[in-house]
Amino acid sequence: MTKASDLFVAALEAEGIGYVFGIPGEENLDLLESLRGSTIRLVLTRHEQAAGFMAATVGRLTGRAGVCLSTLGPGATNLVTAAAYAQLGAMPMLMLTGQKPIRSSRQGHFQIVDVVDMMRPLTKYTRQLVSADSIPARVREAVRLAEEERPGATHLELPQDIAGDDTTARLLPPSYVRRPVAEHKAVARAAEAIRQAKHPLLMIGAGANRKTTSKMLRGFVDKLGIPFFSTQMGKGVLDETGPLWLGTAALSDHDFVHRAIDAADCIVNIGHDVIEKPPFFMHEGRRTVIHVNHSSAHVDAVYFPQIEVVGDIANAVWQLTDALTPQPHWDFAFFDRTRDALCAQIAALAADAHFPLRIPHLVQCVREALAPQDIACLDNGLYKLWFARQYRCHAPNTLLLDNALATMGAGLPSAIAAKLVHPGRRVLAVCGDGGFMMNSQELETAVRLGLDLTVLVLRDDAYGMIKWKQSHEDYPNFGMDYRNPDFVRYAESYGARGHRPASPGQFRAMLRDALDAPGVDVIDVAIDYGRDDALLNEEIPRMSAALPPPT
CATH class of the missing domain: 3.40.50.1220 (TPP-binding domain)
Structure with a gap:
């Protein structure tokens, strides 16, 4: 006889799972104990959403399902954004959630949400485990579907009483699959x-x-x-x-x-x-x-x-x-003429060493600082357009950006996962101040894990993308400005190092030194988006239109 939670973890090991990211609850205690004796590393995070972003990034980088864990109710609902992130972004991910005992209840409907039904529109597969004997088949199917084209999110709910049951079930070996070829x-x-x-x-x-x-x-x-x-x-x-x-x-x-x-x-x-x-x-x-x-x-x-x-x-x-x-x-x-004109225009914009920094110059500084195999992980904001347009990649998955759900808050968690997957590469998280603050608590996770990681916080003290949209569509500036903490002292409070450059030259030096230094570094750099509206909506269209037509 085997304890159900032990069988569940063994099934994950058989699928090659190396990490489980998340925050366990009392409904996960059997599973937690089974993980303790396994080869799988539990990465405790400070928010379930961040755990989901980390698991999705593992899937994105490896092609194998990343795994995240939460308890029932509020823990499970915190995974919703990460589920959509993985599903829309085609990142293989398996979410594990706990649940109260399903054969008896002593707490009524306290914390009870129908998580399986909640996850249905956001996943390729979602099931509650109602018997320990079904664990091998359910885990195999959840992982298989997460990784199968088109990849995405799957979900399994393991109730507390099922996790503690005994079973004689045996693991199912992965099947050999070749995708069909074109006619x-x-x-x-x-x-x-x-x-x-x-x-x-x-x-x-x-x-x-x-x-x-x-x-x-x-x-x-x-x-x-x-x-x-x-x-x-x-x-x-x-x-x-x-x-x-x-x-x-x-x-x-x-x-x-x-x-x-x-x-x-x-x-x-x-x-x-x-x-x-x-x-x-x-x-x-x-x-x-x-x-x-x-x-x-x-x-x-x-x-x-x-x-x-x-x-x-x-x-x-x-x-x-x-x-x-x-x-x-x-x-x-x-x-050839369009490429030459694009490259000339990118070079001209990158040479604008104004301070506070303009994004084209910042992108150039980042490209010069990172080696071809190093990884830059973007959060979401106006700067993403400039990175997509200007940052020239040498290899796949060296610029991680989200153009599917396009959620804020994923930049730092995805960088943590990227560093775990590729410990020999330098990893840089690039976050707007708004996106950074949505999961900035994961600085503690990065420090606790002993990661060498650099976090670039682009500070304009506003939700800059929407502020830009307001301006472009002739709306008055309203409701987009806020105050930020002192990011240098904020980083230091987590045990990281904080930096604040006062010139383009200082920024380049700080970025280079931070990338080469051990530990976690946070660079707070002031950003000026003031020219972006004219560039994106007037100057670039005018310059491209002026290109002589094809003969």
């Missing part, structure tokens, strides 16, 4: 459309951000020389420092990359995920769009691809690469 006639039709095009263009979406897909795409562009651009969550799938990179669709429209998109007569759309904003709008008859993805297209008024290649993305890209050779009539001259 060869669909590949042939897509290859012919690319072959006949004059200005083919490659688009890399969030669904392409998988290890094997990145390798196959490198082979595709190296052989064919077709230029590429990415969505925000497709950044880094291919090295963005080479001559074929045309930019990231960070702005809604009217950027240099959109001029290239408009000039393309065939767009090969690799891994487009409708969760992200459309990187381009389709218009009937203007171009051929080829949809390459693990599932068929979600057709709407602005996305109706003429050719669909459905199956394992990496295999589909390999088949296309094998079927194609460079064509003498392909013309990429206009694409």
Whole structure:
């Protein structure tokens, strides 16, 4: 006979789970004791939401389900935002929640919420365990579905009395799975459309951000020389420092990359995920769009691809690469001009060493300070647009940003998880002051874990993105300003080091020193968003429109 909670933890170990993030409650005591004797590391956090962000980030970086834990009621409801974060962002994650005994109750409905029903619209799979014998099958299915394309969130509720039961059930071994490959006639039709095009263009979406897909795409562009651009969550799938990179669709429209998109007569759309904003709008008859993805297209008024290649993305890209050779009539001259103009404009903005810092200069400082494999984890705010547009990635998952749920508060927790997964890389959290304060208590978690971590707090003493939107739409400034604590002393109160630069030169030096120093460093840097409205809505559209049209 085996105790149910011991079997549950053994099932997690069999799935390769290395961490459980969260805050246990009294309903989790059996599970907690089983974890104590296991190979799994319990990472105690200061908020369940942060635990969920950490688990989702483990899933994002490894492709294997990250796991988070909470008690019932208020602990479980605190996981809701993290569930949506993982589900919309295609990050494999398993949430474990406790519950009161289900065979008898001595407390009525105290703290009782129907967590399974609550999680249903936010997950791929949610179940209450009603018998110890069902544990092996439920854990196997929850992990399998979390990791299966399209990845996302799953949830299991382990009631207190079930956790303490005995069982004779045995673990189920993981099944061997190969994803179905695209049908060869669909590949042939897509290859012919690319072959006949004059200005083919490659688009890399969030669904392409998988290890094997990145390798196959490198082979595709190296052989064919077709230029590429990415969505925000497709950044880094291919090295963005080479001559074929045309930019990231960070702005809604009217950027240099959109001029290239408009000039393309065939767009090969690799891994487009409708969760992200459309990187381009389709218009009937203007171009051929080829949809390459693990599932068929979600057709709407602005996305109706003429050719669909459905199956394992990496295999589909390999088949296309094998079927194609460079064509003498392909013309990429206009694409080259858009890239050169974009790079020149980025360089000019980055050279503006104003203080308080403007974001384009700050992005350049961060890029210079981080090595190609180091990781920058963004929270959510106006600065994300500049990082997406300007920060050129060398490798996949080295700029972690959220363009799906786009929640605030995830920057610091995701950086903690990234450092645990990649202890040999330097990790930087980039947070607006608003997003930082939503989970700033996790500084204690980072210090307690002994992590080497740098946190960059961009301070404008306001919810800057919405303040910018107010200004752009001619609303008066109202309700967006607040007061911040002294972030230097705040960091020190947790046992971290605090820094506050007074010039661009000081910032560069502090950032470099903090990244190289052991322990947790917090840099409070004043930010000026004053020019952003003119740049994003006037100057960049005007400069891109002035680019001579394709011949």
